[in-house]
Amino acid sequence: MYNSKITGLGFFVPDNKVTNHDLTKIMDTSDEWIQERTGIKERRWIAEGSDETSATMGAKAAKIAIERAGLTKDDIDFIVFATLSPDYYFPGCGVQIQDMLDMPTVGAIDVRNQCSGFIYSLATADQFIKTGMYKNILVIGSEYHSNGLDKTTRGRGVSVIFGDGAGACVLSRSEEKGKGILSSHLHSEGKHAEELTVISPSIKHWVPEIIDSKGEDISYFPYMNGTFVFKNAVVRFSEVIMEGLKANNLQTTDINLLIPHQANLRISQFVQQKFKLSDDQVYNNIMQYGNTTAASIIIALTEAWEKGLVKDNDIIVLAAFGSGFTWGSTIIRW
Structure with a gap:
């Protein structure tokens, strides 16, 4: 039985910052109301007219993680992609990553466990490595929330909370015990x-x-x-x-x-x-x-x-x- 360890990390968020004060212009809310209930001061939302998606953000985060792991795209054996906001109802974003990064025809799965998605994905990748099936697995969590929110006073209880962004890690086989x-x-x-x-x-x-x-x-x-x-x-x-x-x-x-x-x-x-x-x-x-x-x-x-x-x-x-x-x-x- 092998161990698995994180060897590379990366994240990407859109440049567009949306502050609580910005939200007061489109809904009945206030910076004080949002911070008191959630602690949030600002979030990143993909700008209108942008071609950015959950998959493209995931690909950008993945490139950083792979490079920091000291690997290339050809070293990745498998992809696990966690999201509740896929680009398509089907297929999932995992296969898009394989294409966007011009990777070999490795397997790819999507995990639809929302807020727990990354934990479930990491656990899944860990088992693939510990059983010896794969050596380096790309694990991604990415969300494009802003295009699916009710940005009115009616939806403020939910819409003020969510932001867009992606993170990725490379999980690799290790024979170092206890780590x-x-x-x-x-x-x-x-x-x-x-x-x-x-x-x-x-x-x-x-x-x-x-x-x-x-x-x-x-x-x-x-x-x-x-x-x-x-x-x-x-x-x-x-x-x-x-x-x-x-x-x-x-x-x-x-x-x-x-x-x-x-x-x-x-x-x-x-x-x-x-x-x-x-x-x-x-x-x-x-x-x-x-x-x-x-x-x-x-x-x-x-x-x-x-x-x-x-x-x-x-x-x-x-x-x-x-x-x-x-x-x-x-x-x-x-």
Whole structure:
């Protein structure tokens, strides 16, 4: 059984910054209202008229990660692409990456686990490597939210939260024992699926903004029961982090850096306080990028690494919770 370790990291976000003050011009909201509830100050949205997509952003992040890994595109054996905002209903973005990077005809899969997508993708890639099937796997999280948001007062509870961006890493085979990905822990609870969802388009509802048989509006805009999601998130975050630590005989005091999914700064702060972690032990960047769903953890991890906050032999904890409900954690010894 081999070990797997992250050998290259990269991220890409659009140049277009959208501040909370910018949003006050198109909806009834305020900088104070948004920051108090989410901690977000600004986010990146793809500019109108741009050709940028989830796949193109993912490709740009991937190129950086591959180069930093000291590899070429021809060294990549497999692609795992996490997104809730693919360029097409089908096929998935993974095959587009194979084409955009002019790679050999390697396999590619898409993971549709929304906010937990990167954790699920990393766990999937880890198993492919540990069984010896592949040597170098490209793992990408990328989201183009802004084109699918209700940017009116009606949709402000959701639309102020989300941003666009992509992150990528190369996961490589290693024979160094006790380092790299130590374990991953994945969970789901489907009975809460419609608490955070997009109802249409789907196989049942192909036409946007239609009326169902009960006379109720079925929208293609995201719906979120914010309070319910928050309450579940703080519980599941805590549980799955502890699950990962216990599996590796670690304590919260052993954490060098916790990188939670950037869903809401208040959730991260709740978890930090519960585990009595210092500010230096938790990395957040939702203030600048908003919630980039499947891209958020890998963007944050890359940014933390670029700042020198991720060091050799550090215990890094990644954790996410989101739609599905799905949640998970990954424990890494860097």
